[in-house]
Amino acid sequence: MIKRISKFDINQETFRRLFGIFMLLCIMAITGHIALASEIDVIKKRVMDELLSSGVDNNEIEDLLNTQREDGTWPGINYEDVSRTGFEHRIHTANMVTLSKAYQAKGGRYRNNRKVRQAIQKALAHWVEKDYFCENWWHNQIGTPTNLVAVMLLAGSDMPKELVEKAQPMIGRAHLEASGARPSGDRIKIAGILAKNLLFREDKQQFDEVIKVIEGEIKFSSGERGMQHDYSFHHRHDRVNNTLSYGLGYADAFVEWAVYVAGTDYAFSDEKIKQLVDYYLDGICKTMVFGKYPDPGAKNRSVARKGALNPMDAHTPKKLMQATDYRKEELEEIIKFREGELDEVSLSHSTFFWHSEHFTFQRPHYYASVRMYSTRNRNMEEPYNSEGLKNHHRGDGANHVLLTGEEYYDIYPVMDYQKVPGATILQKEALPDENQIQRPGLTDFVGAATDGLYGVASFDFKSPHDPVQARKSWFFFDEEYVCLGAGIQAGTNRPVVTTVNQNLVFGDVVVGNGKEQKASPKGEHELDHVEWVYSDRMAYVFPEPQKVHLFHGPVTGNWTDISKQTSAPKEDVTMDIFKLWVDHGSRPSEGSYAYIVLPGVNREQAASYDHASRLQILANTKDVQAVKHKGLGIYQLVFYQSAELDLGEGMKVIMDGPGQVILQMDGKAIKKITVADPARKLGKMHFRINVPVNHTEAGFAGAWNPQNEYSEIAVDLPRDVYAGKSVTVDL
Incomplete structure (x- = not known):
């Protein structure tokens, strides 16, 4: 017997199926939302754990509580001077951060302490009332927002809502259209401050956008502000080396967020993290003495600050190793040397930025x-x-x-x-x-x-x-x-x-x-x-x-x-x-x-x-400067113009124009040639040497001419962002 299915039955069946699909989609959407929300919570917890990692000095907290005035200020701070050379107000906001750490630290004496909460509230109330604004933009867009957002993350949920909202415009001066948010070290710092504030405000949509901005800042700048193709760092258009100032902050900010978002849907790509590791090891560490002490020659105005040449700790390379295994052994050596586990580093290098x-x-x-x-x-x-x-x-x-x-x-x-x-x-x-x-x-x-x-x-x-x-x-x-x-x-x-x-x-x-x-x-x-x-x-x-x-x-x-x-x-x-x-x-x-x-x-x-047994100065004139290392069999030659140079032992070099040449010999044979054009005007470097060279490869041609008994050498030189880089050819 065949059962007839009414129109009503079909509608009921369709409804059940559609309802089932609808519920499944809802569950998937809710699950996805929960997963995203839980990832945001994970990242927020990591940020707070990092803020608390430095620990709390109970004596310092006691002193801050005892010396704070009724209006929320502290003695010893000049609250009148907002000039570029003053602005001791940074001590006030730093005190708020210190108190907030004590208030949040699990197991600490001042955890959820009423007096500490009141001290934070008074200090914050004073700040939002006065809204201190420095003549130096950095404090307004980076220094002050950094401290205020730390206070929000650690203690903001226990502050009066009205006070929190009044602080937001001051934190909000760290935004991607701010004057200081230029593509360089400061843009990535400002984006990081903004991201932390979005975690506090639980603004997941904008947080997602800002994380993409932070990841996108790890890039070569093609001669503008930021990371250069030689792994040095320029903060301004004056092209002064800022690798050990703004360039350090640039790396630290990216590493910080690489670790915060690791293992989540916000995780940075392997390509970006590897580029950051290359910059850290081949840029920052090669501009430091044994990868630990800042090179005095690479420091700028910061030498006027006591402790400017302090040795670096292992914090950043350790963070990098949490994010990747790339170049692990090199990072481990830097860490061990910085922490005193090694007496010396193994790396030998000669690097030109x-x-x-x-x-x-x-x-x-x-x-x-x-x-x-x-x-x-x-x-x-x-x-x-x-x-x-x-x-x-x-x-x-x-x-x-x-x-x-x-x-x-x-x-x-x-x-x-x-x-x-x-x-x-x-x-x-x-x-x-x-x-x-x-x-x-x-x-x-x-x-x-x-x-x-x-x-x-x-x-x-x-x-x-x-x-x-x-x-x-x-x-x-x-x-x-x-x-x-x-x-x-x-x-x-x-x-x-x-x-x-x-x-x-x-x-x-x-x-x-x-x-x-x-x-x-x-x-x-x-x-x-x-x-x-x-x-x-x-x-x-x-x-x-x-x-x-x-x-x-x-x-x-x-x-x-x-x-x-x-x-x-x-x-x-x-x-x-x-x-x-x-x-x-x-x-x-x-x-x-x-x-x-x-x-x-x-x-x-x-x-x-005995210098004479080891070295020979071949020339020291305004046209040519050259040295031979006898033991290594290395000739290093500098030509400021076209010239002929006697290398000794019957060897001569004739240079067609200005340039630098390094010849590494194996007896009478050349085994390696390195050239560079300091003036960066040449597409090729040409010179002749009365040593047989018969070698051709991409960008290099060497041919022995038996008639004049010279080898004609032609080397293609790098162009554009690589102009000035050396070229080395193994023969």
């Missing part, structure tokens, strides 16, 4: 750097907020060398800023005004050739401050490096000097020549026929006996001489200083110098060092 004109060199026992500038960038950061008031010459070929990372620690209030290590400087009665510090470079032949392990840096130097010019090169090898200067000219009667080094001194200073060696008494001395000077495991060797000037002894200065910040220490500082320099006299026309830096040696090694 061609976008920032900064060269760094490292061996396990020493680190050195050279800071330069060209027509492509400025010499130094401006003295923003009246810091770094004497930095006029700190980019003029500054050459720092370190064994421990502490050789220049807090030297800056007592430093002689007209004797910058490595620089050739006109000696003036006084430095120009602070508004004269930043200047564009005047020459374009500025750069370095490096194969990643060895390198030569060159600076066609023309001072933007004084009528002084010189051609300066540094040739780096495993145990020593050679410093050459030639063509030194000055159109003034004032003396011109090249400073070998100026650093802190901790032991005896010994001066030697072929006949004797003796400890130098403290004070300033003019010494003749000097062959070497030794100080604190560092020897400075002169290939030809040299007249030098030496000073070592106590020097007194003050931080307020280089900073007008109200936080600058007011007490005089006295330190023992070592200074060694060569005086070229007044109005030099063809001045020159040559010295070898021998790091990490004892006094006996300094006295017995």
Whole structure:
């Protein structure tokens, strides 16, 4: 018997099916919403845990509670001065954060404490009533919002709603259209503040958008603000190296959020995280002494702050390892060295940041750097907020060398800023005004050739401050490096000097020549026929006996001489200083110098060092500077113009134009060629050498011509954002 299905039955069946589908969709939607909500909660908890990770000092909390005034303020803070050099109000908001941590800390004495809650409320009420606004935008858009959003996350839910809402416009000054939210380190910081506030307000939709902005900030900037293609960092269009200032904050902000969102639907892509690891290891860490201590030559106005050269902790590399296994072994070594588990690092490198004109060199026992500038960038950061008031010459070929990372620690209030290590400087009665510090470079032949392990840096130097010019090169090898200067000219009667080094001194200073060696008494001395000077495991060797000037002894200065910040220490500082320099006299026309830096040696090694058996200075003129390392079989050559150079042992090089060349030999055969164009004007580099080379590959052609007995070499050079980068060819 066939059952008839009525129209009503069909509608009922359809309804049941549709209702079932509807319920399933609802469940899926609710489940998805719950999953998303739970992920937001996970991220928020991670943010709060990070805020609480520094712990609470109960004595500090007690002091804040006892000293707070009825109006919510604290004594010792100047609430009137909102200038760029003042704004001690940051201490007020920092106090609020400290109290909020105590209020939220699980198991702490002040957890959910009524007095602490009242203190936070009074301090916040005072702030929202006054709405302190600094002349420096950074405090308004980053500093103050950072602290206020931390207070919201930790204690905001227990604050009066009206007070919380009044604080929101002040936190809201950290937004993506803010004047400070430029594509660079500050944009990513501002986006991070905004994201934390969105977590507090539970605005999931906008949070999703801001996280995408943070992830998108990890990118190469193609010559503008931000991460450069050489892994240095520019914060401004002046193209000054900011890797160890804004560039650190840029990395830290991204790493912070990479860990917060790891394992959730908001997690950053592997591509972005790997790029950040590359930037951290190949940019930041290679601009640091052994990846731990900031390179003094890479610091700008921040040298005017006490502790600017403090060693870095392991916080950021540890965070990176929570987000990825990429380059794990390298990160682990940095962590172990920073935490004192290793005595030295294994990494040896020769690195040139061609976008920032900064060269760094490292061996396990020493680190050195050279800071330069060209027509492509400025010499130094401006003295923003009246810091770094004497930095006029700190980019003029500054050459720092370190064994421990502490050789220049807090030297800056007592430093002689007209004797910058490595620089050739006109000696003036006084430095120009602070508004004269930043200047564009005047020459374009500025750069370095490096194969990643060895390198030569060159600076066609023309001072933007004084009528002084010189051609300066540094040739780096495993145990020593050679410093050459030639063509030194000055159109003034004032003396011109090249400073070998100026650093802190901790032991005896010994001066030697072929006949004797003796400890130098403290004070300033003019010494003749000097062959070497030794100080604190560092020897400075002169290939030809040299007249030098030496000073070592106590020097007194003050931080307020280089900073007008109200936080600058007011007490005089006295330190023992070592200074060694060569005086070229007044109005030099063809001045020159040559010295070898021998790091990490004892006094006996300094006295017995035989430079002639290890090194040969092939040329030191205004046209060509060149050094051969006999033991390594390496020739490092700098041509400021087309020239012919005798390499010795029957070898010659004929260069068609300016450029740098490194030849690594295996006996009489060339096994590696490295070239670079510091001027960045060439598409190819051409030179000839009377050594057989028959090798062709993409971008390289070498052919032996038996008729003239020369090999014709042509090397394609990098273009665009890679112009200035070295090219290395293994034969």
